[in-house]
Amino acid sequence: MRTQVCIVGAGPAGLLLGHLLRAEGVECVVIERRSPEYVLGRIRAGVLEQITVSLMERLGLDGRLKAEGLPHDGFNLADGERLIRIDVAALTGKQVVVYGQTELTRDLMAAREERGLEVIYDAEDVALHEVDGDAPFVTYRKDGAERRVDCRFIAGCDGFHGPSRKAVPASVGREYERVYPFGWLGILADVPPCNHELIYANHERGFALASMRSETRSRYYVDVPLSERIEDWPDERIWDELAIRLGPEAAAQMTRGPALEKSIAPLRSYVFAPLRHGSLLLCGDAAHIVPPTGAKGLNLAASDVHYAAEALTGFFRANDGDAIAGYSDRALARVWKAERFSWSLTRLMHRFPEDGAFERAMQVAELDYIATSRAAQTSLAENYVGLPI
Numbered sequence: 269m270r271t272q273v274c275i276v277g278a279g280p281a282g283l284l285l286g287h288l289l290r291a292e293g294v295e296c297v298v299i300e301r302r303s304p305e306y307v308l309g310r311i312r313a314g315v316l317e318q319i320t321v322s323l324m325e326r327l328g329l330d331g332r333l334k335a336e337g338l339p340h341d342g343f344n345l346a347d348g349e350r351l352i353r354i355d356v357a358a359l360t361g362k363q364v365v366v367y368g369q370t371e372l373t374r375d376l377m378a379a380r381e382e383r384g385l386e387v388i389y390d391a392e393d394v395a396l397h398e399v400d401g402d403a404p405f406v407t408y409r410k411d412g413a414e415r416r417v418d419c420r421f422i423a424g425c426d427g428f429h430g431p432s433r434k435a436v437p438a439s440v441g442r443e444y445e446r447v448y449p450f451g452w453l454g455i456l457a458d459v460p461p462c463n464h465e466l467i468y469a470n471h472e473r474g475f476a477l478a479s480m481r482s483e484t485r486s487r488y489y490v491d492v493p494l495s496e497r498i499e500d501w502p503d504e505r506i507w508d509e510l511a512i513r514l515g516p517e518a519a520a521q522m523t524r525g526p527a528l529e530k531s532i533a534p535l536r537s538y539v540f541a542p543l544r545h546g547s548l549l550l551c552g553d554a555a556h557i558v559p560p561t562g563a564k565g566l567n568l569a570a571s572d573v574h575y576a577a578e579a580l581t582g583f584f585r586a587n588d589g590d591a592i593a594g595y596s597d598r599a600l601a602r603v604w605k606a607e608r609f610s611w612s613l614t615r616l617m618h619r620f621p622e623d624g625a626f627e628r629a630m631q632v633a634e635l636d637y638i639a640t641s642r643a644a645q646t647s648l649a650e651n652y653v654g655l656p657i
């Protein structure tokens with residue numbers, strides 16, 4: 269098979285890029301190693317920035333997002349004693365929208381046929397070849413047969429563990445990384461949320477987040493040491509811990525219910541640079557990871573894809589090689605700022621095992637500063653809604 273752009277990975281980044289390219293008349297095919305059901309079974313992000321919503325709008329795929337997404341005007345930080353409300357709408361004039369990554373992915377998947385986007389699922393042994401030159405190709409196995417896709421560009425949208433980033437020679441790429449000494453234990457349940465807006469809590473027992481997917485479905489997290497096993501966390505233990513960490517007011521409003529899903533996700537900050545090598549463009553988690561505090565990961569994947577789609581469209585429309593050459597710097601400028609925000613909010617809201625009394629005093633002082641300073645709240649708010657693209 270021959271196409272203009274071969275996209276590796278059909279998570280949100282790969283599907284969004286595929287749709288954006290198809291909308292501009294660029295030929296592409298998406299190759300995914302898992303089944304559609306598996307991809308939809310991964311419970312992950314829940315908060316969309318305006319730029320992500322706008323991309324769905326531009327594609328005309330925002331029907332369900334408009335109808336079912338929950339626009340939020342603000343969020344809360346809890347410091348053990350009080351709720352500090354960040355009035356994002358008043359401070360920035362913008363909102364975020366609570367809409368699950370699963371639902372966004374479902375909408376992009378459902379529009380495949382209508383938009384002529386070919387996605388090959390259950391592809392085994394996906395491998396990238398000759399990304400240095402201008403005739404790269406991708407090989408994979410499907411139904412026992414070896415297949416090959418020749419293309420002009422490969423878009424690596426295959427998440428943190430995919431093969432795309434590894435196709436860049438070590439001498440060319442540089443890794444920046446910080447691994448955190450805890451993970452987020454998440455629980456999803458069909459119970460109404462305890463609060464109409466999200467609460468990020470820093471309690472002496474650790475971090476907690478009260479989030480939601482709808483008026484009837486809640487998503488909560490607590491941080492746990494990496495040594496913890498999910499088997500040691502029956503539902504009641506998670507609810508008990510949430511009730512303590514979120515504080516008495518939220519606990520009084522919290523409805524418990526059986527877990528639809530439970531998992532532990534490690535926290536990591538990671539950037540691979542550059543995002544382009546030869547004919548390979550990396551987008552989303554394939555190139556960078558943020559800790560989930562602040563809800564930036566999916567939205568960063570969306571901004572990468574926006575820049576990549578512009579660069580690729582410029583190339584095929586006007587033979588504009590500069591746009592391709594500029595992709596990495598353009599995307600990384602936004603990536604680094606989101607990395608900074610996610611790292612600093614993680615630092616502020618979690619108890620680090622190495623922290624002493626001084627570090628704890630710094631957290632208390634910063635939370636107090638945020639509670640009393642409009643400038644500090646504005647800075648948080650403009651990062652939370654997402655920096656401009």
Ligand code: FAD
Pocket residue numbers: 276277278279280281282299300301302307311312313314315316369391394425426427428429430431452454533551552553554560562563564565566567568569
């Ligand atoms: P992925 O979603 O990882 O998709 C990559 C795809 O590539 C997958 O379908 C995978 O199967 C496929 N793939 C892998 N290897 C291969 C291969 N060899 N060949 C072909 N295909 C392959 N972000 C937010 O913005 N807001 C949030 O609220 C938020 N909360 C989060 C909560 C948790 C618990 C976690 C874990 C993450 C959260 N994130 C959040 C981050 C967000 O989920 C990711 O940043 C997002 O999924 C990135 O999308 P992606 O398409 O780049 O990668």
Ligand code: DHB
Pocket residue numbers: 312313314315466477479480487560561562563564
């Ligand atoms: C969710 C995840 C986040 O990382 C976050 O900051 C807010 C909400 C969620 O899964 O709902």
